[in-house]
Amino acid sequence: TLKIGVLALQGAFLEHIHMLKNLPVVSDAIPIRTTEQLQSVDALIIPGGESTSMALIAERCGILEPLREFVKTKPTWGTCAGMIMLANEATSAKKGGQQLIGGLAIRVNRNQFGTQKESFETKLHMPEIVGETPFHAIFIRAPVISDILSDDVKVVGRLEQKVGQTEAETIIAVRQNHLFATAFHPELTYDNRLHGYFANMALEHYKN
Numbered sequence: 539t540l541k542i543g544v545l546a547l548q549g550a551f552l553e554h555i556h557m558l559k560n561l562p563v564v565s566d567a568i569p570i571r572t573t574e575q576l577q578s579v580d581a582l583i584i585p586g587g588e589s590t591s592m593a594l595i596a597e598r599c600g601i602l603e604p605l606r607e608f609v610k611t612k613p614t615w616g617t618c619a620g621m622i623m624l625a626n627e628a629t630s631a632k633k634g635g636q637q638l639i640g641g642l643a644i645r646v647n648r649n650q651f652g653t654q655k656e657s658f659e660t661k662l663h664m665p666e667i668v669g670e671t672p673f674h675a676i677f678i679r680a681p682v683i684s685d686i687l688s689d690d691v692k693v694v695g696r697l698e699q700k701v702g703q704t705e706a707e708t709i710i711a712v713r714q715n716h717l718f719a720t721a722f723h724p725e726l727t728y729d730n731r732l733h734g735y736f737a738n739m740a741l742e743h744y745k746n
């Protein structure tokens with residue numbers, strides 16, 4: 539079984555912990571605020587929230603470098619702001635830039651759909667990761683993946699319809715070896731298939 543941590547510096551971490559606790563393969567799900575806690579878990583979720591604040595708090599707490607080390611070898615899933623944190627590059631970051639954890643070879647565009655008002659919900663068809671039943675996805679000031687920077691990165695989810703100025707087929711979920719990222723908030727629904735997918739991905743990782 540697995541002990542999974544959820545980075546709890548800022549944002550929607552409690553909802554992820556609740557989702558994880560309902561999975562039989564997860565023996566423990568804990569909030570992560572310190573390096574010691576981080577080093578005690580097998581896998582990590584970086585939640586949605588606000589990536590600039592999350593980066594500043596991480597830096598201040600001294601957990602940014604330990605996070606960079608962690609994601610090099612351990613299964614990690616970034617959702618929304620967490621996806622931004624995991625990306626190697628982010629556009630629309632203010633001049634001077636915000637710190638990222640990095641590790642995932644993608645470039646993201648923050649706040650792709652505009653302000654809070656432009657948040658939306660949509661059905662996504664992601665057969666490789668959740669089977670044939672569409673996944674109800676909630677996008678809140680969401681980023682998108684504008685560029686894939688390595689052949690190791692596999693696209694596992696795309697927008698199915700045009701949303702505002704954003705074209706259908708825009709990439710919103712990717713997997714690169716032990717790293718996984720989604721632009722939306724799967725912890726805000728009652729559907730735990732993506733949490734199940736991530737737990738399985740982590741189990742597979744430790745089998746090899």
Ligand code: GLN
Nearest residue numbers: 586587588589618619679
């Ligand atoms: N807009 C946020 C950011 O840029 C992400 C929003 C979210 O995580 N729901 O960090």
